[in-house]
Amino acid sequence: MSAGDDRVAVDRGLDDGRWAVAARVGEAVRRRFPADVLAVAVHGPLAHGDDDGGGDREAGLLVVTYRHHAGPKPATRRVDGVLVDLTVAAAEDYLAQARVISPLWPLTADRYVTTQPLHDPTGWLRTLRDEHLGRLARARPAEFSTAARQAWYRGSAAHARAARLAEWYETDQALLMLGEARLAAATVTGLLSRTYYRDPGDAVRRTGLAGADMTEVGVVLGRQPEELAARGRAVDGTIDDLLSG
CATH class of the missing domain: 3.30.460.10 (Beta Polymerase, domain 2)
Structure with missing residues (x-):
C-alpha cells in the first residue's frame, strides 16, 4: 500500500x-x-x-x-x-x-x-x-419530473398493494410493501427538489416518512400528483400519452 x-x-x-x-x-x-x-x-x-x-x-x-x-x-x-x-x-x-x-x-x-x-x-x-x-x-426540469412520475407509479402501486394485503391480514407482506411505498414517495420528493440521499434509510428519515403509517403515506402519495401536474407531467393520461412516452 x-x-x-x-x-x-x-x-x-x-x-x-x-x-x-x-x-x-x-x-x-x-x-x-x-x-x-x-x-x-x-x-x-x-x-x-x-x-x-x-x-x-x-x-x-x-x-x-x-x-x-x-x-x-x-x-x-x-x-x-x-x-x-x-x-x-x-x-x-x-x-x-x-x-x-x-x-x-x-x-x-x-x-x-x-x-x-x-x-x-x-x-x-x-x-x-x-x-x-x-x-x-x-438537466432540464422535465427530466426530473419524468423520473419522479415513474417513481410515483411505483409508490402508488406498492401502497395499493399494501392496503389490500392489510385487509387480508397479510401483515408481514403489507409492511414490506408499505416500506417500498415510503421509499418511492421519498424518491419523488428527492427528484422534485433535486435532493439526493445517502441511502434508503436517510431518504425516508429526511422526508419525514420513516415512521409514516398507511394513511400518512397515502396522503403524501395523494399530494404528489398535483405537483407533478403543475410541472407538466400529470400521472394520468390517455392511451396516446402512454404510447408516446
Missing part, C-alpha cells in the same frame, strides 16, 4: 475496523489484478467522514476497471466482522451511469459525488464527480 494512494484511509483512522478492512481489500485487489484496476474507492457512510464506527459495521467499496469483465467479480462477504459490499464496474460504464437521471437518482447520486479514494493515481474519481455534476447542471 503506497502512502500517497492510501493517505485518505490513514487520515480516516485505521483503528476503525471498517477502514482497516477496506484498506486491506483495496490492497489485495490491486495486488491480484494489477493490470485491470483503475481506481478503488470507499462510498457510503465511511466516505462521508462522520461515521462513528457504530452501526452494522459495513464497508462499501467500488473497484473501477479499465475494461469490461476485468478485475474481481462483484461480491458481498463478511470479513473480520465487517460486511464488505464490493461493487465492480468498468470506467466507461460507471461514467455512463453517472450521466443518467433515473427514478432512483436520489438513491444513487451519492456514489458519484461522495467517494473517498483508496487508490486513484489518475484522479478518475474527480472525473466521475465532475461528469455527474455537469449532467445535473445540463
Whole structure:
C-alpha cells in the first residue's frame, strides 16, 4: 500500500475496523489484478467522514476497471466482522451511469459525488464527480419530473398493494410493501427538489416518512400528483400519452 494512494484511509483512522478492512481489500485487489484496476474507492457512510464506527459495521467499496469483465467479480462477504459490499464496474460504464437521471437518482447520486479514494493515481474519481455534476447542471426540469412520475407509479402501486394485503391480514407482506411505498414517495420528493440521499434509510428519515403509517403515506402519495401536474407531467393520461412516452 503506497502512502500517497492510501493517505485518505490513514487520515480516516485505521483503528476503525471498517477502514482497516477496506484498506486491506483495496490492497489485495490491486495486488491480484494489477493490470485491470483503475481506481478503488470507499462510498457510503465511511466516505462521508462522520461515521462513528457504530452501526452494522459495513464497508462499501467500488473497484473501477479499465475494461469490461476485468478485475474481481462483484461480491458481498463478511470479513473480520465487517460486511464488505464490493461493487465492480468498468470506467466507461460507471461514467455512463453517472450521466443518467433515473427514478432512483436520489438513491444513487451519492456514489458519484461522495467517494473517498483508496487508490486513484489518475484522479478518475474527480472525473466521475465532475461528469455527474455537469449532467445535473445540463438537466432540464422535465427530466426530473419524468423520473419522479415513474417513481410515483411505483409508490402508488406498492401502497395499493399494501392496503389490500392489510385487509387480508397479510401483515408481514403489507409492511414490506408499505416500506417500498415510503421509499418511492421519498424518491419523488428527492427528484422534485433535486435532493439526493445517502441511502434508503436517510431518504425516508429526511422526508419525514420513516415512521409514516398507511394513511400518512397515502396522503403524501395523494399530494404528489398535483405537483407533478403543475410541472407538466400529470400521472394520468390517455392511451396516446402512454404510447408516446
